[in-house]
Amino acid sequence: MILWLIPAVPSQVPADDTPITTPPPDTETHATGPSTATSTEQTKIDRVTAFIPLPPAADPPPLESPSQPLDAAGYQTADFATRADSPNPADEIWSAYIDLWKSHYKSPSQPELRSLFGFPVDADVLITDRRGRVAPSELNWRPGSFRVWQTDHFEILSQADDVSSRIVAEALEREYWVWTQIFFPIWSGRNQVAAIVRDWERENTSAADHLKSRSSPARLQHGQRHRVVLLADQESYRATITTAFRNTDTSAVAASTGFYSDTLRLSFFFPQPDLASLHHEICHQLFTEASANASRRRPTRGQTFATATTEDFWLIEGMAGYFESLRYEQSLAYVGGWESPRLQLARYQALIGGVPIASLEDLRGTRDDVQSKPDLARWYSQAALRTHYLMDNAGPTKRRGLLKQLADLYSQTKPNAETSPTSNDAANETNPAAILRALRVDDAHVTRNPAKGDLTTLCLAGCNLTSQGLSKQKPLHGLTWCDLSRLPLTDADVLRLIVDTQQLDQLSLEATQVTNQVTTLLRGANQLRELDLSYTAIDDSALKSIPPSVSTLWLTGTNLTDQAIDTLVALPRLQTIDLQRTTITERGLQRFRQLKPNCQLNPLNIPE
Structure with a gap:
C-alpha cells in the first residue's frame, strides 16, 4: 500500500511528501460491463470524469440513479481510477474532495459550496477586466495597448478581442478545477482540502451540512495568479515569440499554436476554435506552478x-x-x-x-x-x-x-x-x-465507453467494430479527419455517424461495405482534400458527387470503367489518384495521362 503524497492522517499535515514505498496489490476495481467474450481490460471504463463550475441556475442531468453507483453508470472519477481499493486515509481526502464537487454538480446553487470554491452568486466564473498598464519587459507592450482579464486563478494579458478573451478566461478556470481533481495528489491545495474535510462523516452528513457545521466559512485560498498572454492572431503570436525568445532557437516554438515558458512563468496563445494547445500548455503550467512544492518565482540564472x-x-x-x-x-x-x-x-x-x-x-x-x-x-x-x-x-x-x-x-x-x-x-x-x-477497440468497449464531447479527428481503422457497436455512438459533428477503413460498415452506418462534412479534410472508407449511396455524404464537403473509396462497391456514377476540392483520390479496386475518365479529369485540384485493379483499360489510363499530365497516376505500384 502506498501512502499517497498527502498526509496519512487527515488531522495532521506533514511538511514533506515522503511516501511509504510498499506497493499496493495489483488489483483492479473498475466496474465491468455485461458479460461478453472480450476481456475485462477491453470493457472497463477508459476515461475519467471531472466536474466543472456551474452557474446557480444550472440543471444538470442526474449523475447516477439510486440503484446504480457512479462507476456502473459509465462514470469514473480520478480518485476511483487510481486508488486500487486502497484504505489509505490520504486517498479518502482525495475522495472527499471529489464528493464536494459531486455535491456542487447536484446542487449548483448551494451557497456553502459556492463559497468554498469561490464561485460568484450569479455565474459559473467571476471575470473582471481593466486597461493594461505594465506588461512583462519581454513583450515590449505600451501602456493601454492591451487589457488585463482576471479570474480567481489566472491573469490574462490580452491583445485579442473581448469575446475571445472572455472565452479563454472561462476555459482556463474550468481547466484549473479539472486539473485539481485529476492530479489532486500533486496539487498545492490538497492540504487545505485535508483541513476542510477533517471529521466529515460522509456516510451520514451531506457536504453542505458539513460546511455549515464549521466554526468559520470554508474557502479554498489561492495565491498568485497564473499568467497567460493572449495575442490577437497567429501572426502576432509568432512575432511575439520570436521577439521574446530572441536568444534561443524559436523556429519550432513560433510554428506552434501555444507555448509555456517555465523561465518566464508565462503561457502564450492566440484565439482558435480548437483548444488542444491550450489544454496541453496549461497542463505544463499548472504542474510547474500549482504543484505542492512549486515556486511561482522566476528561476534564477543557472537554475535547472x-x-x-x-x-x-x-x-x-x-x-x-x-x-x-x-x-x-x-x-x-x-x-x-x-x-x-x-x-x-x-x-x-x-x-x-x-x-x-x-x-x-x-x-x-x-x-x-x-x-x-x-x-x-x-x-x-x-x-x-x-x-x-x-x-x-x-x-x-x-x-x-x-x-x-x-x-x-x-x-x-x-x-x-x-x-x-x-x-x-x-x-x-x-x-x-x-x-x-x-x-x-471493439463493440463492447465502445458500448461501454461512447465518445464524449466534440471530436475533430476519428480513426477506427483496423479495429474490431461492427454496425452493432457503432450504433451506440452518437452522431458526430465537425470532423476534419475520419478513417473507418476495413470495418464492416454500410452506407447507413456511415451516414448516421457523420452528420456534417463542412469541415472534413480527409475521409477514408477503404474496404468497407459502402456503395454509391454513401456519396450523398459528400454534398457540401467543400473542404475535402483527400478521399479513399478503395475496395468498395462504388462505380462510375458515384464520381459525380466528388467535390472539386479533392486533390488526392484513392479508387483502387473499385468498379470504375473508362467512362469515369472524363469525370476524373474535370476535378480541378486533383494531384494524385490511384486507379489500379479497376476495369479501366490501358487506353483509358493513357487518355487520363494526356488530359491530366501533371497528376500523379497509380503511385502505389501494386503488383499484379
Whole structure:
C-alpha cells in the first residue's frame, strides 16, 4: 500500500511528501460491463470524469440513479481510477474532495459550496477586466495597448478581442478545477482540502451540512495568479515569440499554436476554435506552478529544472498530451478514452501503417535529446500513447505509480541539477501487445465507453467494430479527419455517424461495405482534400458527387470503367489518384495521362 503524497492522517499535515514505498496489490476495481467474450481490460471504463463550475441556475442531468453507483453508470472519477481499493486515509481526502464537487454538480446553487470554491452568486466564473498598464519587459507592450482579464486563478494579458478573451478566461478556470481533481495528489491545495474535510462523516452528513457545521466559512485560498498572454492572431503570436525568445532557437516554438515558458512563468496563445494547445500548455503550467512544492518565482540564472534534464521527458509531454483530450458534455468534463485526439494518429500508425509500438528506451531522453529527433511527431505520438495506456488501461497500480513519478519530477528544482535515469522503468515498461489491444477497440468497449464531447479527428481503422457497436455512438459533428477503413460498415452506418462534412479534410472508407449511396455524404464537403473509396462497391456514377476540392483520390479496386475518365479529369485540384485493379483499360489510363499530365497516376505500384 502506498501512502499517497498527502498526509496519512487527515488531522495532521506533514511538511514533506515522503511516501511509504510498499506497493499496493495489483488489483483492479473498475466496474465491468455485461458479460461478453472480450476481456475485462477491453470493457472497463477508459476515461475519467471531472466536474466543472456551474452557474446557480444550472440543471444538470442526474449523475447516477439510486440503484446504480457512479462507476456502473459509465462514470469514473480520478480518485476511483487510481486508488486500487486502497484504505489509505490520504486517498479518502482525495475522495472527499471529489464528493464536494459531486455535491456542487447536484446542487449548483448551494451557497456553502459556492463559497468554498469561490464561485460568484450569479455565474459559473467571476471575470473582471481593466486597461493594461505594465506588461512583462519581454513583450515590449505600451501602456493601454492591451487589457488585463482576471479570474480567481489566472491573469490574462490580452491583445485579442473581448469575446475571445472572455472565452479563454472561462476555459482556463474550468481547466484549473479539472486539473485539481485529476492530479489532486500533486496539487498545492490538497492540504487545505485535508483541513476542510477533517471529521466529515460522509456516510451520514451531506457536504453542505458539513460546511455549515464549521466554526468559520470554508474557502479554498489561492495565491498568485497564473499568467497567460493572449495575442490577437497567429501572426502576432509568432512575432511575439520570436521577439521574446530572441536568444534561443524559436523556429519550432513560433510554428506552434501555444507555448509555456517555465523561465518566464508565462503561457502564450492566440484565439482558435480548437483548444488542444491550450489544454496541453496549461497542463505544463499548472504542474510547474500549482504543484505542492512549486515556486511561482522566476528561476534564477543557472537554475535547472529536473523536468528539462530528466531522461523521462516523455512523461512530461505525454501527460500534457493526455490532458489535450479534455472535453465537455452535459456539464461534465472528460479526460482520456479511446477517442482522445492523440490516439487517433497512434491508432492509424500502429494498426494500418504497421509502425511498431515504441519501447521505453526509444522514448527516453532529455528535452534537448528529444527536440533533436528527426521524427519528432512520431515521438510525441508514441509518448502520448504510452501515457494514455498507463493512465486509462493498465490499472490503478500503474496509474498511481505514474502520478508519483510526476510528483517527484516537479518537486526537483535545484541549481545545475543533473537528473539521472529514474528507477521507474520496470513500472512504465509494458508489453506492446497490450497497448495494441487497447488501441483496437471493439463493440463492447465502445458500448461501454461512447465518445464524449466534440471530436475533430476519428480513426477506427483496423479495429474490431461492427454496425452493432457503432450504433451506440452518437452522431458526430465537425470532423476534419475520419478513417473507418476495413470495418464492416454500410452506407447507413456511415451516414448516421457523420452528420456534417463542412469541415472534413480527409475521409477514408477503404474496404468497407459502402456503395454509391454513401456519396450523398459528400454534398457540401467543400473542404475535402483527400478521399479513399478503395475496395468498395462504388462505380462510375458515384464520381459525380466528388467535390472539386479533392486533390488526392484513392479508387483502387473499385468498379470504375473508362467512362469515369472524363469525370476524373474535370476535378480541378486533383494531384494524385490511384486507379489500379479497376476495369479501366490501358487506353483509358493513357487518355487520363494526356488530359491530366501533371497528376500523379497509380503511385502505389501494386503488383499484379
